Amino acid sequence: MPLLELSGIHARYGEMAALQGVDLDLSEGETLALAGANGAGKTTLMRLLCGLMPPSRGEVRVAGICLPPGDPRAAAAAGLALVPEGRLLFDSLSVEENLMIGAGARAGRWSLKAIYDLFPVLRDKRTQPPGSLSGGQQQMVAIGRALAANPAILLCDEISLGLSPLVTREVYEALKSVQREGIALIVVDQDVSRAQAISDRVACMFQGRLTLTGPAATTTPQAMKAAFFGDAA
Amino acid sequence: MTALFELLLQGVTLGGLYGVIGAGLALTFGVLRVVNLSHGELITIGAFIAVGVTALAPTVPVLAVLVLACALCAALGGLLQVAFVERAMHFRDPMVPMLVTFGIAVILRNLLVETAGADLRGLNVGGLAQASLQLGPVIIGALPVVTLGIAVVVFAGLAAVIRHTRFGREVRALSDRPDIAALMGIRVARVHVKVAALAAGLAALAGVLLAMRASVSPYSGVSYLLIAFEVVVLGGLGSTRGAFAAGVLLGVTQVLSAWWDSNAGLLYVHLVFFSILVLRAMTGRLS
Structure with missing residues (x-):
């Protein structure tokens, strides 16, 4: 049984259809790179998965159990955690408070110490407000904050947005450590090839539909490009 | 010089009270994003609970009366949040909860x-109303000093709770990013109820302190709400620390202007508020 199953997911923003019948699954410990142009529906899918918006049709199952629509607490308890696009850290909280705020949703190995071991640079910044950190360090806090909830599935939206190549490499190294802990990942990144390099499978969206899913190792850039512009491979 | 110092001291003590008047409204706006138009009525209800309890049981100490009024008002605030405001907050339009609190204000006022x-x-x-303290050459009423002391303790306590407790962290997170806070597993509706209860308790505290200094009528809520708005806007939307500072500014203004023009009432308070708004608008710092 897959860890995550989406069947016939539709979502709307008022009159506009953002997702139109998305079917997708993810196995335990699997990593999926999700690609697509701006407005293809990637962020909507991420928001929907973690309960920030309800589907207009369809259902999301985690370990076979249907998630109540639009309930972020239930999604967190089921093991879904989001590293949102733009980090969206709590500015009034210190780095450590940001990391602690989501702790306790589930039991697991991601204690404060484990997060500091993954991102040692944050240990010295623990009392600082996140706004005083560099973009890369802020992304580390965002990843750490999501890990503190001990997720089974980590959703990373635009993971390298605004980061330098050096910092992006660091962030991806951290994601590999997360993979080694058996956590499933869905990674959205404008740099598709980088996300593909750490993934087991790739998927591509166009105008709210999945236009491609396939093994990361054998999906060619040509097939990705065709799916990116809406031509099914 | 001594007279001026006395006036300043009186202004600061009055300002502490104004800060308490605004604190609950600041909290409600900062965390719930709701402009609570029933805040003034909660202040008057707090005052009337205290007056009623004292009339029924004159031997009950004032401090116990104050605690009881705050607790009852906090329960009322939490109940109103669960029954009406939280439901109204599900609408995207912020006008809906604001109008609901307007309706609540009208009902509460008429019930009162x-x-x-x-x-x-x-x-x-009792004797506290007439008692005075002598600090060197300066003489000041004991009641205003007690009021200021209570305000300082309340603001320090509030700051400690917001800074050091799990509830405080949740309040700050919700105030920053409500949607992401929900993702972190925070029980948003439960925090809302606690905040509404805390704000109503602070309103009751302000009401009791006001009733110790002056007379209160069921219709006084509107004028308290106006003061509360000025405190919240000057102090920064949602900032309880700013509310205290703004309260002190307005209190000092009122006392100094009363010395200058005894018939002015709150005129100069409103003028100072308006001037600061204009200044902020000119410098592009309205929000």
Whole structure:
């Protein structure tokens, strides 16, 4: 049984259809790179998965159990955690408070110490407000904050947005450590090839539909490009 | 010079009270994003509970009366949040919860008139009302000093709770990013109820302190709400620390202007508020 199953997911923003019948699954410990142009529906899918918006049709199952629509607490308890696009850290909280705020949703190995071991640079910044950190360090806090909830599935939206190549490499190294802990990942990144390099499978969206899913190792850039512009491979 | 110092001291003590008047509204706006138009009525209800309890049981100490009024008002605030405001917050339009609190204000005001009458009431605090303290050459009333002391303790306590407790962290997170806070597993509706109860408790505290100094009528809520708005806007939307500072500024303004023009009432307070708004608008720092 897959860890995550989406069947016939539709979502709307008022009159506009953002997702139109998305079917997708993810196995335990699997990593999926999700690609697509701006407005293809990637962020909507991420928001929907973690309960920030309800589907207009369809259902999301985690370990076979249907998630109540639009309930972020239930999604967190089921093991879904989001590293949102733009980090969206709590500015009034210190780095450590940001990391602690989501702790306790589930039991697991991601204690404060484990997060500091993954991102040692944050240990010295623990009392600082996140706004005083560099973009890369802020992304580390965002990843750490999501890990503190001990997720089974980590959703990373635009993971390298605004980061330098050096910092992006660091962030991806951290994601590999997360993979080694058996956590499933869905990674959205404008740099598709980088996300593909750490993934087991790739998927591509166009105008709210999945236009491609396939093994990361054998999906060619040509097939990705065709799916990116809406031509099914 | 001594007279000026006395006036400043009086202004600061009054300002502490104004800060308490605004604190609950600041909290409600900062965390719930709701402009609570029933805040003034919660202040008057707090005052009337204290007056009523003192009339029924004159031997009950003032401090116990104050705690009881705050607790009852906090329960009322939490109940109103669960029954009406939280439901109204599900609408995207912020006008909906604001209008709901307007409706609540009208109902509470009329319920108060029906049950307690429209007369002005004050809280008898015995000798404390006339007592004074001598600090060197400066003489100041004991009651205003006690009021300021309570305000300082309340603001320090509030700051400690917001800074050091799990509830405080949740409040700050919700105030920053409500949607992401929900993702972190925070029980948003439960925090909302606690905040509404805390704000109503602070309103009751302000009401009791006001009733110790002056007379209160069921219709006083609107004028308190105006003060509360000025405190919240000057102090920064949602900032309780700013509310205290703004309260002190307005209190000092009122006392100094009363010395200058004894018939001015709150005129100069409103003028100072308006001037600061204009100044902020000119420098592009309205929000």
